[in-house]
Amino acid sequence: MIESPAATEHIQAHPALQHHFENMEQQREAGTLGMWVFLVTEIMFFGGMFLAYTLYRSKFPADFASASNHLDITLGAVNTGVLILSSFTMATAVWSTQVGKRQTQILCLVLTLLLGLTFLGIKAVEYYDKYEDALVPGQLIPGRPFGPEVAQEGDHDRHKLHLLPGATVEHVQMFYWIYFAMTGMHALHMVIGAGLITFLIIFSVKGRYDPEYHSPVEVIGLYWHFVDIIWIFLFPLLYLLGRHFEH
Amino acid sequence: MSEHIVPVKVYITIFLVLLAGTLLTVLAAFHDFTYHLGSRTFALNTPIALAIAVTKATFVVLYFMHVRYSTRLVWVIVTSALFWLVILFALTFADYWTRGWFSIGW
């Protein structure tokens, strides 16, 4: 007996089921798969920049180390912690949606958003420091071209650039455009992620998600964790690469 | 439902592991891991930092992103993305690493 599954299941279909899916399971599977495929494109997108980083770092090791040592390692490490914590709260948000704890779900999403904004705030402080020290590459900021002050022997002013032997200011700029391109692109992804989580919070408060329909929380969670992973690589590659030359 | 619900205890463990990893990578960065073996020099700081980062990322992917409990298809997607990244790096550096090997003398 051939029976069309659609005919029987539309009777008690979940309100969130879209017309072209047979059931919630198929819809959830498609959503998750779609996000994974999208993350593949993101990996390739950042991959191009990691390639440029690898090439120029191997070409100018001393210059990259000097430039990296000028970054604020404390703020970088704190930001790493903030982002990891936000990933944890995001994972908990997914879990609480799966088991149907709505209060916890909303709380976790709000915490994730706040932590994301904290990250962006700290990042903004760092960017401002770099602007003060005239480390924004090229002519990107009109009226304040790249041109850091170079520290002389024995000068410990932390606003001046301390060059290791063999490093030149010109190639330090190489590091800084990569730094701004990569962290800027990462920050842009954070901003988009914060927008998506705001959207999740609004619909959570309206009670849209339940154990049967939690695909959006799960999918945006995947995106958020991915952004976290990018930072897990950016932190050592940008902040830590030349610290052992310092003493 | 084929979906697996990961208990919160697992998430807490992973979170602590990630924090420890961050601490470890900062501490390791200040120590000089350059070794000399005969005439060759091994600068191990970057490999160590990358190893820690890869470990941390693996934990995030496996647990926070549920890949450990996901279908084979998701595994295939994740590995193929990494494979294509390897293609991009390997073939580009096949050029850069071998540039100095051969000179016609101009």
Place this chain on the structure above:
Amino acid sequence: MRAIEAFEPPPPSKVNYINAQYGLKSWLLTKDHKRIALLYLGSITFFFFIGGLYALMIRLELLTPQGDLLQSTTYNKVFTQHGIIMIFFFLIPSIPATLGNFLVPMMIGAKDLAFPRVNLLSWYIYMLGGVITIYALLAGGVDTGWTFYTPFSTTFSNSYVVATGLGIFVNGFSSILTGLNFIVTIHTMRAPGMTWFRLPLFIWSHYATSLIMILGTPVVAITILLLAFERVARVGIFDPALGGDPILFQHLFWFYSHPAVYIMVLPSMGVVSELIANFSRKNIFGYKFVAFSSLAIAVFGFLVWGHHLFVTSQSVYAGMIFSFLSFAVAIPSAIKVFNWTATLFKSSISYDTPMLYALGFIGLFTIGGMTGLFLASLATDVHLSDTYFVVAHFHYIMVGGALMGYLGGLHYWWPKISGRMYPEGWGRFAALVIFVGFNLTFLPQFVAGYLGMPRRYHAYPPEFQVFNVLSTAGASILGFGMLIPAIYLVWSMRYGKHAEANPWHLPGLEWRTQSPPPTENFEHTPIVDWEAYEFAPPEEMEVVGRFRRELETA
């Protein structure tokens, strides 16, 4: 008895996706993959004729050896814009976004693509990219060549590089979203019984194309972004004076742009596989070989980009690797050609218009592919690089391959898309004119290129004139040939003969529903219990009738 009534098919209704709703809004806000396919069809046709106008200007300028019609700077812009429009706004979306969008859900028995809203979004993104690019062209154009090589594009060019780059960057996302939608749809939305090896080969080739779209496009997106960054801020990314490496740009650019050639030709191969099997009324020879060769092309296509860099400062060792890998990519392509010809062997071929295009494709693609091997060889490439030989080679792939497949597919599925038949006599005539015009345009260019005529110049030594006159004559015939289908297809939408559900009497799922299909494609979710290309008597190749018969016997 009540159960049987429930399965009684409704009376043949005239409601279909085209007349289900009326008004501009119902089109601009549609989530129906078939309507979005038509939106794409209209837009890419528009861009095709713009690109064609630029081609016309190129050919007119090259009619005489002196630069008389266009100045060298204008000529630079004209060939650049021809390339950009044709590649990014016609060839890459051509088959996937129109035929693919229309047919992928229908061929696997789904009601729509997995993400209908994303699908509509991709069309809007495409249009936004198009508008930005057209703005750049009207504001003053761009003269870097479609390849945007640095440092010319970042430092020296006085044209609208950033605006054009932005248009291409935006357009890239539409291609990513299409690819993402196809992959998810093919994985999760197949009808019951539609196993992977029952999928039509059109689906396999679209799957492979989508892989390239999602893996390659992001890399060119970031490359163009870095290019714009460098041009605006002068930070030295690709500038040798500041320690940057211009060859890095070429690596990143061709990592996408070489596989992009396979984005253009793979869907076309899918169409041709359908046409060859269906118009020789025979199961395709070596189904699995054809299916997996599509995936192999998608993978190998990513390993060969360095053959565009043979005459740069790329290391000779990398050159050798890339040369070897470029030869390797010929293997899966050859597998396809051999399987197609083996399918034709001892079959009953009907020479309808779509089949004429398919046969044309096989010949032209073979020529294009074989001349590619000349260019994959390190030594011959030094002689042939940047000559008209290269131009002729890639036009054989892109026009002789991708465009022939597109036109063949458009005619083949036209009854399904529009519900009307195209005029067969005119169709065959146009196919013949296009074939002759195409060969007359590009065969002489092989010779001119081999003799040393460089590409991208508006003037040339007089000894090359004979080839250029032939080429321009051919281009005129080709351009005329392109106008014929444009006219009669539009004509047929109103005056063509009404098409039945299955005018070609074929087994594919898309032929087992009415023409044009209803909004959700099928009356019932179809259940597939036949293999791909399994030809049967006409009455068995119909889903509704099948339901009825099985109930009667039950």
